[in-house]
Amino acid sequence: MINYKRFSLENGLRVLVHEDKSTPLIAMNILYDVGSRDEDPAMTGLAHLFEHLMFGGSLNVPDYDTPLQLAGGENNAFTNNDITNYYLTVPSENIETAFWLESDRMLELDFSQKNLDTQRNVVIQEFNQRYINQPYGDAILKLRPLAYKVHPYRWPTIGMDMDHIRNTDLETVRSFFFSHYAPNNAILVLTGNIGYDLAFELTQKWFGPIEKRIIQPRNLPEEPGQIQERILTIESDVPSTALYKVWHIGPRKSKDFYTLDLITDLLAGGESGRLHTKLVRGKKLFSEINAYLTADIDPGLIILQGKLMKGVDIHKAEESVNEVINGLNGKSEIRDEMEKVKNKFESSTVFSNTSILNKAANLSFFELLGNPGSINDEVESYRKVSYEMVIEAVRRYFVPSNCSTINYLSGRKEK
Amino acid sequence: MNNLQRFQPPVFPVDKVVIPEAKSFRLNNGVPVYMIEAGTEDIMRIEFIFKAGQVKESLPLLASTCNMMLSEGSQNYSSEELNRSLDYYGIFLNQSAERDNAGIVLFSLNKHIDKVLELSREILFRPVFPEPELNSLMKKRLRWYLVNREKVQNLAIEQFFESLFGMKHPYGYQIIEQDFENITTSFLSDFHSKYYTAENMAVIISGKIHNKTAELLNVYFGNLVSSKITNEDSAYFLNGQMQKKVHINKSGTVQSAIRIGSATITKRHPDYTGLKIVDSILGGYFGSRLMKNIREEKGFTYGISSSLSSLDLAGYKVISTEVDQKNCQNAIDEIYKEIRLLQSIPVEKEEMAVVRNNMSGEMVRMFDGPFALAESFRSAWEFGLDNSYYYRLAEKIKTVESDEIIELAKTYYNIDDLYEITVRSE
Numbered sequence: 001m002i003n004y005k006r007f008s009l010e011n012g013l014r015v016l017v018h019e020d021k022s023t024p025l026i027a028m029n030i031l032y033d034v035g036s037r038d039e040d041p042a043m044t045g046l047a048h049l050f051e052h053l054m055f056g057g058s059l060n061v062p063d064y065d066t067p068l069q070l071a072g073g074e075n076n077a078f079t080n081n082d083i084t085n086y087y088l089t090v091p092s093e094n095i096e097t098a099f100w101l102e103s104d105r106m107l108e109l110d111f112s113q114k115n116l117d118t119q120r121n122v123v124i125q126e127f128n129q130r131y132i133n134q135p136y137g138d139a140i141l142k143l144r145p146l147a148y149k150v151h152p153y154r155w156p157t158i159g160m161d162m163d164h165i166r167n168t169d170l171e172t173v174r175s176f177f178f179s180h181y182a183p184n185n186a187i188l189v190l191t192g193n194i195g196y197d198l199a200f201e202l203t204q205k206w207f208g209p210i211e212k213r214i215i216q217p218r219n220l221p222e223e224p225g226q227i228q229e230r231i232l233t234i235e236s237d238v239p240s241t242a243l244y245k246v247w248h249i250g251p252r253k254s255k256d257f258y259t260l261d262l263i264t265d266l267l268a269g270g271e272s273g274r275l276h277t278k279l280v281r282g283k284k285l286f287s288e289i290n291a292y293l294t295a296d297i298d299p300g301l302i303i304l305q306g307k308l309m310k311g312v313d314i315h316k317a318e319e320s321v322n323e324v325i326n327g328l329n330g331k332s333e334i335r336d337e338m339e340k341v342k343n344k345f346e347s348s349t350v351f352s353n354t355s356i357l358n359k360a361a362n363l364s365f366f367e368l369l370g371n372p373g374s375i376n377d378e379v380e381s382y383r384k385v386s387y388e389m390v391i392e393a394v395r396r397y398f399v400p401s402n403c404s405t406i407n408y409l410s411g412r413k414e415k
Numbered sequence: 416m417n418n419l420q421r422f423q424p425p426v427f428p429v430d431k432v433v434i435p436e437a438k439s440f441r442l443n444n445g446v447p448v449y450m451i452e453a454g455t456e457d458i459m460r461i462e463f464i465f466k467a468g469q470v471k472e473s474l475p476l477l478a479s480t481c482n483m484m485l486s487e488g489s490q491n492y493s494s495e496e497l498n499r500s501l502d503y504y505g506i507f508l509n510q511s512a513e514r515d516n517a518g519i520v521l522f523s524l525n526k527h528i529d530k531v532l533e534l535s536r537e538i539l540f541r542p543v544f545p546e547p548e549l550n551s552l553m554k555k556r557l558r559w560y561l562v563n564r565e566k567v568q569n570l571a572i573e574q575f576f577e578s579l580f581g582m583k584h585p586y587g588y589q590i591i592e593q594d595f596e597n598i599t600t601s602f603l604s605d606f607h608s609k610y611y612t613a614e615n616m617a618v619i620i621s622g623k624i625h626n627k628t629a630e631l632l633n634v635y636f637g638n639l640v641s642s643k644i645t646n647e648d649s650a651y652f653l654n655g656q657m658q659k660k661v662h663i664n665k666s667g668t669v670q671s672a673i674r675i676g677s678a679t680i681t682k683r684h685p686d687y688t689g690l691k692i693v694d695s696i697l698g699g700y701f702g703s704r705l706m707k708n709i710r711e712e713k714g715f716t717y718g719i720s721s722s723l724s725s726l727d728l729a730g731y732k733v734i735s736t737e738v739d740q741k742n743c744q745n746a747i748d749e750i751y752k753e754i755r756l757l758q759s760i761p762v763e764k765e766e767m768a769v770v771r772n773n774m775s776g777e778m779v780r781m782f783d784g785p786f787a788l789a790e791s792f793r794s795a796w797e798f799g800l801d802n803s804y805y806y807r808l809a810e811k812i813k814t815v816e817s818d819e820i821i822e823l824a825k826t827y828y829n830i831d832d833l834y835e836i837t838v839r840s841e
Binding site for chain 1: 419421422423424425426427429453454455456458486494495498499501502503504505506507522523524551554555558559561562564565566567667668669670700701702710711712713714715716717737738739768769772773775776777779780783784785786
């Protein structure tokens with residue numbers, strides 16, 4: 001059970017505090033309700049580029065990292081389709097440094113051309129390192145526009161075209177900041193060795209004076225229902241052929257979310273998952289195979305990806321994947337497996353909540369979804385999934401007309 | 416309140432490192448056990464360590480394959496039953512074979528401790544190494560290997576170890592495709608019976624420790640006796656290669672991988688704690704000189720770092736980065752420039768304060784919670800060291816002066832001794 005207290009400032013900043021005296025550290029997590037889905041299609045990758053710029057100094061702080069290091073702290077951040085999340089841990093005695101740093105960059109960033117030029121290059125190097133210079137690295141870049149035709153999830157967080165990054169100017173960056181970075185568009189969570197009173201006092205002191213900003217309500221185009229199977233075949237200089245399949249699912253808050261989560265665990269949860277047992281160990285068609293949900297706030301995807309063993313025909317491999325999915329209706333067998341994945345979900349939840357950083361990130365995300373208390377209901381929501389719900393969801397979601405496939409063929413001659 | 420002056424709040428020194436001591440005892444058969452009580456949840460992490468790493472193997476892949484095959488079927492469980500049982504009880508199993516040691520780590524809720532110990536005993540002491548599972552594993556591993564050989568960073572680091580430690584020593588040799596065909600079940604059984612023995616084992620438990628934990632350990636592991644087989648050390652010595660600069664051509668790559676470094680002292684050496692600080696200044700944290708210069712100033716790379724590591728027979732330090740092809744030589748020049756600066760110009764007080772405090776903060780994190788504590792304990796224990804190593808490190812962080820940094824940089828970062836490995840497209 002994770003206990004927390006919650007309050008809001010007049011400027012709209014929402015704050016949650018969870019005290020854990022067993023650690024000498026405090027974790028601070030600030031979630032900004034802005035992700036790559038909020039970008040202009042002609043200027044993608046901006047939310048993520050912005051995350052980089054956030055370390056380049058702010059109004060009263062020439063450099064974010066040095067004072068935090070001086071305080072014995074450690075920080076990082078990530079951006080995804082939905083949110084930009086900044087987090088740090090610091091020995092409790094130096095928590096005020098964290099308040100000073102984080103409130104200052106919420107107040108106003110130091111928009112310098114030099115910082116923008118450098119971080120543009122860094123992001124382009126990140127793009128090359130993650131997506132271009134890795135075997136199969138571009139598969140995910142090709143999957144998104146195949147599955148989404150309209151919704152902004154069609155481009156990746158890093159951006160659909162590095163020219164968008166190259167062309168960003170200071171004015172674009174400035175206006176992005178003031179339209180998305182604001183106390184009334186953020187959630188602050190403190191976990192670890194900090195009591196509510198101190199948290200309240202410091203939040204008032206440092207974040208209280210920041211003015212509310214005008215945030216335009218989000219109005220994103222809805223992805224129309226897919227009506228026909230989509231298949232893309234590409235050939236690349238990789239050692240093994242790979243298969244990627246995605247199916248559309250509902251939003252994070254839809255009632256099927258935990259059912260689908262459980263289904264992907266039945267399929268791919270660990271060594272005893274069905275795909276692994278039947279297709280890697282049994283038929284030896286794949287060298288590795290995995291499946292998971294994207295857990296996006298707007299309607300997301302189930303992603304399945306596998307690499308084929310040498311000489312295996314991709315259509316045979318795909319057929320076998322479909323057989324395993326459709327085989328999820330064998331009643332007696334599946335009940336045992338459901339109990340297994342439920343136990344495993346419970347234990348991984350307990351393990352994840354041993355970390356103050358995980359607790360802070362999870363509390364922030366559930367607050368964004370509308371109910372931070374759900375952090376304590378996850379195991380129960382997952383346990384409530386019934387056999388009937390599984391069967392119904394398999395029938396509803398795993399149909400060809402809801403699926404996009406990439407046949408990623410190895411163009412290399414086998415020795 | 417609206418007139419808040421946004422001045423930097425005072426920073427308090429983080430210099431009180433408190434490390435809970437592990438309680439140690441021996442099982443009836445002499446196996447050492449270390450118990451570290453920590454955390455708020457009723458969970459455990461248990462690690463079984465054997466001197467069964469690559470350094471003991473007589474042919475490439477033997478140590479790692481033996482370790483991976485431990486969970487592929489035992490006297491009482493098929494691989495499928497083992498995996499299903501672990502998953503059913505929500506137990507997480509990690510297997511690993513490193514350069515010197517090998518073993519398994521399990522994470523579990525304490526209520527399943529009996530199951531954890533029973534399954535661990537099956538995995539560690541009753542594996543049967545079935546042939547079909549071995550064949551299938553080797554075919555899979557070959558596919559993983561082929562994919563990994565596509566990555567410039569892997570090509571670079573493997574060449575780096577070969578250059579440092581030699582083509583014949585298990586620390587240095589590179590895997591080739593042929594190696595995947597040489598492992599047989601009898602090699603595995605033989606390796607297992609020599610090295611996965613009670614007298615070669617130690618146990619580290621952390622988390623909430625219950626009264627009956629010690630007793631249960633004795634029930635499952637206290638009666639095992641070791642057959643008297645002499646362990647063999649590698650027939651080869653560490654042997655750094657003559658050629659300091661090695662360039663590997665990888666066509667079509669858009670980024671070059673760079674690895675620069677050399678063999679060095681281990682954790683057992685009195686200079687090691689000081690060298691840790693030199694490494695940190697150079698490339699050991701986000702605000703390090705290499706990061707500031709090559710990422711934050713020049714934008715050549717997404718990341719660059721240096722690290723200092725210890726193996727039983729040698730330590731090594733390595734600077735790692737992937738950079739834009741056209742800036743490869745520039746990045747290399749800048750790396751050497753930064754090393755020369757460390758050897759000649761005293762570190763300024765301000766930078767020294769950042770490094771000291773950052774490392775002190777890191778030390779707090781190293782001992783925060785049951786998992787971090789166990790890992791920190793292990794990485795001193797492996798070298799025959801105890802917490803006094805960490806207290807020495809903490810003291811050195813507090814007291815090191817800039818002239819000592821210069822001396823250490825001169826002694827241990829002699830540029831002529833450094834290997835330089837690059838992977839790029841010509």
